[in-house]
Amino acid sequence: MKKILFTxxxxxxxxxxxxxxxxxxxxxHLPLETYHYDVxxxxxxxxxxELDKFAYVIHGSRLxxxxxxxxxxxxxxxxxxxQLVHLVMDQPTADILEEYQIPAIKPRDDxxxxxxxxxxxxxxxxxxxxxxxGDQKTDEIPGLLIELELPFAEFQVFSxxxxxxxxxxxxxxxxxxNEIAGVIFHNESSITRVKTAFPDLDLTKTSxxxxxxxxxxxxxxxxxxNITDGKGSWKKIQELxxxxxxxx
Numbered sequence: 492m493k494k495i496l497f498t499x500x501x502x503x504x505x506x507x508x509x510x511x512x513x514x515x516x517x518x519x520h521l522p523l524e525t526y527h528y529d530v531x532x533x534x535x536x537x538x539x540x541e542l543d544k545f546a547y548v549i550h551g552s553r554l555x556x557x558x559x560x561x562x563x564x565x566x567x568x569x570x571x572x573x574q575l576v577h578l579v580m581d582q583p584t585a586d587i588l589e590e591y592q593i594p595a596i597k598p599r600d601d602x603x604x605x606x607x608x609x610x611x612x613x614x615x616x617x618x619x620x621x622x623x624x625g626d627q628k629t630d631e632i633p634g635l636l637i638e639l640e641l642p643f644a645e646f647q648v649f650s651x652x653x654x655x656x657x658x659x660x661x662x663x664x665x666x667x668x669n670e671i672a673g674v675i676f677h678n679e680s681s682i683t684r685v686k687t688a689f690p691d692l693d694l695t696k697t698s699x700x701x702x703x704x705x706x707x708x709x710x711x712x713x714x715x716x717n718i719t720d721g722k723g724s725w726k727k728i729q730e731l732x733x734x735x736x737x738x739x
Contacts, residue, residue, distance in 0.1 A: 493734055493739040494519035495673040498681055500526065502554035504581065504725050517736035519669055521662045523684040526625065528558050529650035538646050539566060540620065546618020547576045549607065550629050553584045558648040559623035560591055572721060580607055603723035604631045608639065626650040629680040631704060659688060666692060673698040673735045675728060676706050700731045
């Protein structure tokens with residue numbers, strides 16, 4: 492059976508995995524990303540000391556918000572965190588923040604990183620930005636903030652774990668037993684993960700759906716030509732995946 496390989500963590504965009512029967516049945520979801528709560532001590536000390544100097548917190552996904560909230564609760568920072576403006580790109584991230592009485596602002600449905608930054612520039616902007624992150628530093632938003640020379644600080648609240656060998660063996664069996672007709676690359680590191688986890692998978696013979704931006708540039712530099720660009724939009728990526736699934 493033909494499948495579209497998708498390796499993102501469940502918290503990256505949970506709705507994508509339950510969107511419609513056709514797409515759901517065509518997706519082979521093998522998450523190569525596993526994480527655990529891990530606060531960088533030096534960053535923690537600085538953020539705890541300087542938290543009142545930040546005006547905004549940008550949450551890249553529900554994953555980022557989940558670990559930031561754990562830090563907030565562990566160190567008794569709820570009152571201070573609630574005074575900041577929290578920006579998100581999707582409703583699941585807003586929902587988890589609001590569970591802890593943290594109002595979240597979403598620029599629009601299916602917002603892209605650039606939409607969030609543009610929204611930030613349109614409002615009365617003043618103050619530093621805090622970006623909860625992981626240890627791999629592969630997110631697109633910090634790169635945009637650097638390009639626009641906006642004052643921000645990354646705050647590591649989680650780290651990536653190595654995939655269990657037994658689980659990896661199971662994943663490889665699933666890939667070899669299905670016909671992989673497409674692969675979704677949701678960020679730059681997913682390219683390396685897929686190539687490392689599935690060395691026998693010939694990407695030149697699959698349809699590649701890219702999240703866009705740096706992901707597309709990296710794939711192009713690697714010589715791949717069968718790329719469809721998602722323009723940084725999960726909604727667009729979902730549409731492209733559904734179109735591919737219907738062609739099977």
